Amino acid sequence: MTRHPYLPRFLLSGGAATLLHWSSMAALVYSGMAAEAATATGATVGLVANYLAQHRFTFCSRLPHRRAFPRYLASALLGWLLNLACFALLHTWLDRGVIAPQLIATASVTFVNYLVAEKVVFNEKQTRGTY
Secondary structure (H helix, E strand, O other): OOOOOOHHHHHHHHHHHHHHHHHHHHHHHHOOOOHHHHHHHHHHHHHHHHHHHHHHHHOOOOOOHHHHHHHHHHHHHHHHHHHHHHHHHHHHHOOOOOHHHHHHHHHHHHHHHHHHHHHHHOOHHHOOOOO
16 A cells, blocks of 8 residues: 555645645636736635645545635645745755746645645544544
């Protein structure tokens, strides 16, 4: 049995959520919305879609949303901060351009996000006995 049985579904869900973010943003920009507002809206749509997909499809969680969603938001913030730190380190301090640092940051943060989702966000053992 694989060590990370949920990883393929995690990547599929995250990819679909990213596609939804980008397509929502594109549609909003095309309709005349300012790019900054469009990406913020698209990111929110992607975040909610990703949460729902991770909750039901990836981890088949039975946790109530009142428990899982705040954990998910905290993990999303952690991922955002890690992405920023990793990118800043590679881009600013090591002077390695933009594309390579972002690819490395994204890959690194994706795996960290997976581990946090599996071990904390959707881990039902941490919630047993609490309401």
